Amino acid sequence: MEKRIVLIGAGIASFGPATLMDLNLSSVLSGSTVVLHDIDEEKL
Numbered sequence: 001m002e003k004r005i006v007l008i009g010a011g012i013a014s015f016g017p018a019t020l021m022d023l024n025l026s027s028v029l030s031g032s033t034v035v036l037h038d039i040d041e042e043k044l
Contacts, residue, residue, distance in 0.1 A: 003032035010036035011043030 007019060023029055 006035045011038035
């Protein structure tokens with residue numbers, strides 16, 4: 001089963017980059033699809 005991770009509010013500078021780095025380094029979540037959502041398209 002494919003893992004899908006949805007980050008709501010991903011455009012927040014203090015939240016998004018660190019979370020993406022943690023997801024990238026996780027062997028458990030390897031191969032997951034990451035979906036980014038934010039109401040501010042420019043920040044996303």
